[in-house]
Amino acid sequence: MALSVFVVEDSLMVRTIMEEQINDLPNVVCCGHADGEPSALEHLRSAACDVLILDIKLKAGTGLGVLRAVAEAGWHHPPQTRIIFSNYADPAFRTLAMRLGATHFFDKTQEFPALLALVSGLAATTH
Amino acid sequence: MSKRNNRALPLHISLLIIGGVCLVIGNAVSLWANLRELKTATESQSHTWIVVNRIDDVRTTLMDADAGLRAFFATKNPEFLQHYTAAKAALPKHVAELDRLVADNPRQVALGYTLRQLINERLAGVVQRIAQFQSGDEALAIAQMYDIGGRQTAGIRRLLTTMTEAELALARVRAAGVYRTYVQTNVLAGMMSVVVLLLLVLTYFLIDRNVRRREKAEQALHTLNASLEETVLQRTAQLSQLSARLQNIAEREKMALANELHDELGANLTAMNLDVAAVASRLKDTHPTLAVRLDRALHVLLDTVQLKRRIIHGLRPSLLDTLGLGSAVAALCEDYTARTGRPCAAQVTEELGEIDPEWPIALYRIAQECLTNITKHAQASEVQVVLSREAQGIRLRVVDDGIGIDHNALDKSLAHGLRGMRERVRQLGGMFVIRRADERGTVAEAFLPFAGLAVSP
Numbered sequence: 001m002a003l004s005v006f007v008v009e010d011s012l013m014v015r016t017i018m019e020e021q022i023n024d025l026p027n028v029v030c031c032g033h034a035d036g037e038p039s040a041l042e043h044l045r046s047a048a049c050d051v052l053i054l055d056i057k058l059k060a061g062t063g064l065g066v067l068r069a070v071a072e073a074g075w076h077h078p079p080q081t082r083i084i085f086s087n088y089a090d091p092a093f094r095t096l097a098m099r100l101g102a103t104h105f106f107d108k109t110q111e112f113p114a115l116l117a118l119v120s121g122l123a124a125t126t127h
Numbered sequence: 128m129s130k131r132n133n134r135a136l137p138l139h140i141s142l143l144i145i146g147g148v149c150l151v152i153g154n155a156v157s158l159w160a161n162l163r164e165l166k167t168a169t170e171s172q173s174h175t176w177i178v179v180n181r182i183d184d185v186r187t188t189l190m191d192a193d194a195g196l197r198a199f200f201a202t203k204n205p206e207f208l209q210h211y212t213a214a215k216a217a218l219p220k221h222v223a224e225l226d227r228l229v230a231d232n233p234r235q236v237a238l239g240y241t242l243r244q245l246i247n248e249r250l251a252g253v254v255q256r257i258a259q260f261q262s263g264d265e266a267l268a269i270a271q272m273y274d275i276g277g278r279q280t281a282g283i284r285r286l287l288t289t290m291t292e293a294e295l296a297l298a299r300v301r302a303a304g305v306y307r308t309y310v311q312t313n314v315l316a317g318m319m320s321v322v323v324l325l326l327l328v329l330t331y332f333l334i335d336r337n338v339r340r341r342e343k344a345e346q347a348l349h350t351l352n353a354s355l356e357e358t359v360l361q362r363t364a365q366l367s368q369l370s371a372r373l374q375n376i377a378e379r380e381k382m383a384l385a386n387e388l389h390d391e392l393g394a395n396l397t398a399m400n401l402d403v404a405a406v407a408s409r410l411k412d413t414h415p416t417l418a419v420r421l422d423r424a425l426h427v428l429l430d431t432v433q434l435k436r437r438i439i440h441g442l443r444p445s446l447l448d449t450l451g452l453g454s455a456v457a458a459l460c461e462d463y464t465a466r467t468g469r470p471c472a473a474q475v476t477e478e479l480g481e482i483d484p485e486w487p488i489a490l491y492r493i494a495q496e497c498l499t500n501i502t503k504h505a506q507a508s509e510v511q512v513v514l515s516r517e518a519q520g521i522r523l524r525v526v527d528d529g530i531g532i533d534h535n536a537l538d539k540s541l542a543h544g545l546r547g548m549r550e551r552v553r554q555l556g557g558m559f560v561i562r563r564a565d566e567r568g569t570v571a572e573a574f575l576p577f578a579g580l581a582v583s584p
Contacts, residue, residue, distance in 0.1 A: 057390075062449055064449070093446070109433075
């Protein structure tokens with residue numbers, strides 16, 4: 001079964017490129033996307049996924065808000081891998097994201113290849 | 128106010144007072160002159176009595192001489208002739224004295240001349256009759272004494288009476304003149320007194336009016352000062368409000384610009400970056416030379432992204448809007464440590480609850496300014512930043528263990544920043560205090576009350 005990845009990103013252009021490159025990975029499939037905190041949570045409640053990629057600044061709410069909600073008790077199938085992928089490079093974001101249950105934190109400017117490598121690795125182990 | 132009004136008294140009042148003083152002096156001089164005239168009058172009065180007395184002396188001496196002669200003729204006792212001799216010797220003296228006393232009166236001088244002649248004639252007749260009597264012609268001598276002598280004596284007496292009356296008439300004329308002058312002087316003095324009295328009353332009213340006017344002017348000045356002060360306070364309050372509004376506008380514009388840079392420019396750069404990086408990665412094996420060029424472009428892209436981040440950070444701390452004030456302040460501390468290598472302890476309340484949307488940026492800027500000042504001036508080895516929610520409001524406290532703020536800091540280079548912080552807090556209804564700590568270092572404290580103290584001008 002392919003690794004399902006959900007992308008939360010407010011820029012359509014960036015999200016499209018991300019989804020293209022993620023879909024290019026073997027055994028990985030983008031199961032959906034959202035551009036804000038409420039729409040992301042709505043989607044995640046109805047359909048489970050393996051990997052959640054979150055931007056911090058969204059059209060409505062923040063990726064950190066999504067993390068906080070997902071970490072709450074009573075969530076049936078929380079994504080096992082929760083990645084923050086943001087342009088906010090301040091260490092305070094990383095610390096807080098980790099505290100809120102993020103498993104990884106990647107800098108949008110130069111760490112997309114690393115993110116792809118991580119997802120690729122996860123897909124290989126899932127397979 | 129004009130210079131004129133600053134004088135002790137206005138010119139017309141001064142002139143009135145000078146006029147009054149002149150009148151009083153004039154009155155005194157006139158009275159003094161009157162006194163002298165009175166003295167002269169008294170002297171001339173006694174002179175009159177002296178003249179009258181001398182006339183009496185002449186009369187009495189003549190009577191003595193006549194009496195002595197008659198007694199001699201009656202008794203033939205030569206001792207009685209001594210009365211006559213003494214009188215004859217005294218008469219020229221009395222007449223000479225009389226002449227001297229009336230020398231200033233031509234009429235009396237003329238009468239005196241006649242008197243001397245009559246007396247000489249009388250004395251010559253007496254000498255003749257004594258000779259007749261002693262030669263034995265007694266009856267003739269006695270008859271002539273009564274006949275000729277009696278007429279002569281009567282003439283002299285009339286003359287003496289005339290002289291007395293003339294002297295008394297002169298005295299009366301003089302007394303009338305003196306009385307007239309005296310009356311005139313007194314009337315003048317009375318009139319002057321009335322004028323001085325009127326001047327005094329007039330001066331009183333003028334001074335009274337002047338004082339009232341001055342009081343009114345002072346009152347008006349006070350009122351004007353008060354209203355000016357009020358205006359200054361109002362203007363200051365307006366300026367303060369304007370400055371706060373400008374600051375808010377500036378912050379909003381900076382935030383809008385930062386958001387646009389992050390959302391639009393940031394997204395474009397990221398999209399470009401993701402594509403270029405992917406292509407470069409694939410070209411690495413097939414077209415290494417092209418991959419190198421693309422890597423170069425990627426580096427330029429990264430530099431541009433870093434530049435964008437610095438610009439956004441300078442415009443608006445992104446932590447503030449995404450993570451809240453507590454995290455943003457903690458990040459400031461970490462940044463301080465990274466820059467200076469010295470510890471900065473942050474004790475922050477993450478959940479500040481419902482607060483005024485203007486507060487976070489204000490408190491963040493104050494914390495930022497305090498840490499900048501500490502870096503530049505304090506020579507501190509440790510810094511502590513405390514952000515806490517209290518029952519009454521939010522408190523931010525920045526404490527360092529440095530050299531302590533200079534008491535004159537408000538007048539120096541720090542002044543602008545300190546005033547800015549104070550004004551910022553005041554506009555939000557709070558207060559800002561900066562002072563030397565008890566032992567060493569500086570304590571800066573900002574408190575924003577929930578109650579929202581009314582902004583005082």
